[in-house]
Amino acid sequence: MASTSPEPVAAAETDGSILIRRLEIADRERGFLSLLAQLSSCPDLTASEFAACFADLAALGDDHVILVAEDLSAAPDRRILSTGCLFVERKFLRGGGKVGHVEDVVVDAAARGRGLGLRVVRRLVKIAKEAGCYKVILDCTPELRAYYAKCGFVEKGVQMAVYF
Numbered sequence: 001m002a003s004t005s006p007e008p009v010a011a012a013e014t015d016g017s018i019l020i021r022r023l024e025i026a027d028r029e030r031g032f033l034s035l036l037a038q039l040s041s042c043p044d045l046t047a048s049e050f051a052a053c054f055a056d057l058a059a060l061g062d063d064h065v066i067l068v069a070e071d072l073s074a075a076p077d078r079r080i081l082s083t084g085c086l087f088v089e090r091k092f093l094r095g096g097g098k099v100g101h102v103e104d105v106v107v108d109a110a111a112r113g114r115g116l117g118l119r120v121v122r123r124l125v126k127i128a129k130e131a132g133c134y135k136v137i138l139d140c141t142p143e144l145r146a147y148y149a150k151c152g153f154v155e156k157g158v159q160m161a162v163y164f
């Protein structure tokens with residue numbers, strides 16, 4: 001499903017040392033998969049497997065935004081220090097409303113505690129708001145309550161899951 005937005009979301013922002021931007025295909029070589037492996041199982045993908053996955057997700061346009069935080073001070077390596085994803089779910093409810101889902105948030109272990117996680121999640125929430133979402137939701141462990149509270153989230157409901 002292609003995005004119906006007339007222009008891609010303007011996701012990029014920088015403070016001079018960190019650039020937050022959308023995922024690029026070249027980020028496979030900048031540590032993106034090993035960063036995700038700090039969150040959950042993330043076996044390596046060959047370059048062509050990565051490209052196929054990237055193309056599938058890029059086809060979702062602004063309904064699927066993966067942000068990364070790039071370390072500008074590490075140029076020319078351009079290491080990826082953090083990532084987070086926003087999936088925009090479209091509904092018949094609320095007159096064709098949209099719900100943002102924040103997923104796959106992780107900061108490299110060596111870069112935690114510097115506000116990067118906060119910046120990436122706040123950026124995703126801002127993009128969701130600008131996309132017209134009426135809420136943004138996520139699932140996390142109880143230990144992360146305080147972190148997501150800092151990101152502006154309040155506890156609501158109960159998470160249920162079926163794993164395959």
Ligand SMILES: CC(=O)SCCNC(=O)CCNC(=O)[C@H](O)C(C)(C)COP(=O)(O)OP(=O)(O)OC[C@H]1O[C@@H](n2cnc3c(N)ncnc32)[C@H](O)[C@@H]1OP(=O)(O)O
Pocket residue numbers: 038039102103104105106107108111112113114115116117118119138139140141143144145146147148150
């Ligand atoms: C929807 C999901 O994806 S849930 C999965 C979340 N990801 C993970 O659990 C992967 C492993 N953990 C990480 O990658 C990181 O520790 C993260 C993403 C949880 C936090 O990233 P960081 O960059 O270290 O957090 P950041 O420095 O932005 O902290 C922001 C605030 O939250 C607080 N905070 C950060 N982590 C935690 C925590 N685990 N528990 C309580 N408070 C926390 C910080 O103290 C800070 O508060 P302050 O502004 O008062 O100083």
